[in-house]
Amino acid sequence: MRGAKSSAGEKRCQRSTTTDIASAIITGSCRVFRLLQFPHQFTMASGSSIFPRNFKKDYSVAVRGEGCWIISSDGRRFLDAAGQAAVVNIGHGVAEIGRAMAEQSSQIAFAHTSQFRSDPAEKLAARLLQLAPSNFRNGGRVYFTSGGSEATETAIKLARQFHLESGQPQRYGVISRRQSYHGSTLGAMTVSGNVARRAPYEPLLAEWGHVSECFAFHHAGNLTGEEYGLACANDLDKFLRGPLGSSSAAFIFEPVVGATLGAAVPTDGYVARIAEICHENKILLIADEIMSGMGRTAKPFAIQHWNVEPDMILVGKGIASGYAPLGAVMVSARIVEAFERGSGIFQHGFTYQAHPVCTAAGNAVLDYLEAHKLFERVASISKTLFGDLEPLRSHPNVGDIRGMGLLIGIEFVREKASREPFPPSQNIAERIRQAAIEENVLTYPTQGCVDGLRGDHILLAPPFILKNEESTLIAKAINFALAKVFPS
Numbered sequence: 001m002r003g004a005k006s007s008a009g010e011k012r013c014q015r016s017t018t019t020d021i022a023s024a025i026i027t028g029s030c031r032v033f034r035l036l037q038f039p040h041q042f043t044m045a046s047g048s049s050i051f052p053r054n055f056k057k058d059y060s061v062a063v064r065g066e067g068c069w070i071i072s073s074d075g076r077r078f079l080d081a082a083g084q085a086a087v088v089n090i091g092h093g094v095a096e097i098g099r100a101m102a103e104q105s106s107q108i109a110f111a112h113t114s115q116f117r118s119d120p121a122e123k124l125a126a127r128l129l130q131l132a133p134s135n136f137r138n139g140g141r142v143y144f145t146s147g148g149s150e151a152t153e154t155a156i157k158l159a160r161q162f163h164l165e166s167g168q169p170q171r172y173g174v175i176s177r178r179q180s181y182h183g184s185t186l187g188a189m190t191v192s193g194n195v196a197r198r199a200p201y202e203p204l205l206a207e208w209g210h211v212s213e214c215f216a217f218h219h220a221g222n223l224t225g226e227e228y229g230l231a232c233a234n235d236l237d238k239f240l241r242g243p244l245g246s247s248s249a250a251f252i253f254e255p256v257v258g259a260t261l262g263a264a265v266p267t268d269g270y271v272a273r274i275a276e277i278c279h280e281n282k283i284l285l286i287a288d289e290i291m292s293g294m295g296r297t298a299k300p301f302a303i304q305h306w307n308v309e310p311d312m313i314l315v316g317k318g319i320a321s322g323y324a325p326l327g328a329v330m331v332s333a334r335i336v337e338a339f340e341r342g343s344g345i346f347q348h349g350f351t352y353q354a355h356p357v358c359t360a361a362g363n364a365v366l367d368y369l370e371a372h373k374l375f376e377r378v379a380s381i382s383k384t385l386f387g388d389l390e391p392l393r394s395h396p397n398v399g400d401i402r403g404m405g406l407l408i409g410i411e412f413v414r415e416k417a418s419r420e421p422f423p424p425s426q427n428i429a430e431r432i433r434q435a436a437i438e439e440n441v442l443t444y445p446t447q448g449c450v451d452g453l454r455g456d457h458i459l460l461a462p463p464f465i466l467k468n469e470e471s472t473l474i475a476k477a478i479n480f481a482l483a484k485v486f487p488s
């Protein structure tokens, strides 16, 4: 059980003021950073003025999108099996979204939220609250941002200020889980556990506490799913009894872990016990549904699979299906009340929050989802895709195929029985991605699911409009990639 190792892990994570330990942390993170540098095959094409994500990679130019397909400037068609990064829920090239944005822009493109409200933002907020658990529906509010990381930053500050408004000024820390990702800005990175993404920035990050993730495939050992889930949840309880417990303000987690663990679903009892612990210890529960929300797991929000009412739900990615940069913090009624009763002012803000054109895109996407019954479609097309992937399970290097709805992870192992991962230097996930592209299928590869460094998986998160024949093509391309990367 991974939770049993938590106190050592927590100690590792704890920040110290002594120079020796600070430099050890910096040296350690530099070592991890170096370990994560692998040779790449490509060199960036010259002639670009964009500062890229990776200077050693060649990027095609995307010129058009049609349904589940992206067409590049050289005419190649790619099947978008990852919805880019679990973003494109309704598919590419839906003309009415662009029309709704143009219409809004011709009326009023921007009005600063310090002076005005706007109809599209009001409308979208009310609609989102209606999709949420009942503690949001009466008296909840929505804080719109321009993406997921801003939503996480906002939630961290909301949690802190909630406790100030409630007469608990000692509470500020947001506890999170190892092996998690909540965004790339420094606050969001502070609560993230993703080793690779944190490594270069460790010296810049605060430490409010990371507790056990819930990842049964590698860490349950001989425990039943429920025993393991409870043990993981109780790691939070143990943390809260420790020295940082009384200064903790909230706990943040991904109900279904996206990129970092490749669609890992918590075992029975975990989510309910986490909610109970937060409630007993008077800290807020934040569900990061930036990847898992907006219907991707076949419910509007993944946490609804466990009938739990969090205090905040973070949304991003699919909320505007990639047509506009948009994110949101859904805030439950009791937090709203604390602000209303208290200072009335949230000390926070972004120039582009609640942008009229972006929220118009959000409304148009929601209209499309409802008109085409796409929330409902996720469950049925998910069955088709899992069914098409099922034969891959017997491949000696496929360790697991997991997930919920259209958030699916495939993990590759060196040895099936022991679930032993490949050495990171073999770069398996990226090689699978490259091989699948030879079959014109786009996937989302990540390393580190086992312990931050080892473990290879790809994520599949196609648009909800995926057709049966496209599902077949995805499975065929992964089969091809397996044969190429693991020749017998």
Ligand SMILES: Cc1ncc(COP(=O)(O)O)c(C=O)c1O
Binding pocket: 085, 147, 148, 149, 150, 152, 181, 182, 183, 184, 254, 258, 259, 288, 289, 290, 291, 292, 316, 317
């Ligand atoms: C669970 C989760 N939280 C937060 C983020 C950050 O969102 P963004 O990249 O829109 O800032 C992501 C992005 O991948 C995510 O998957």
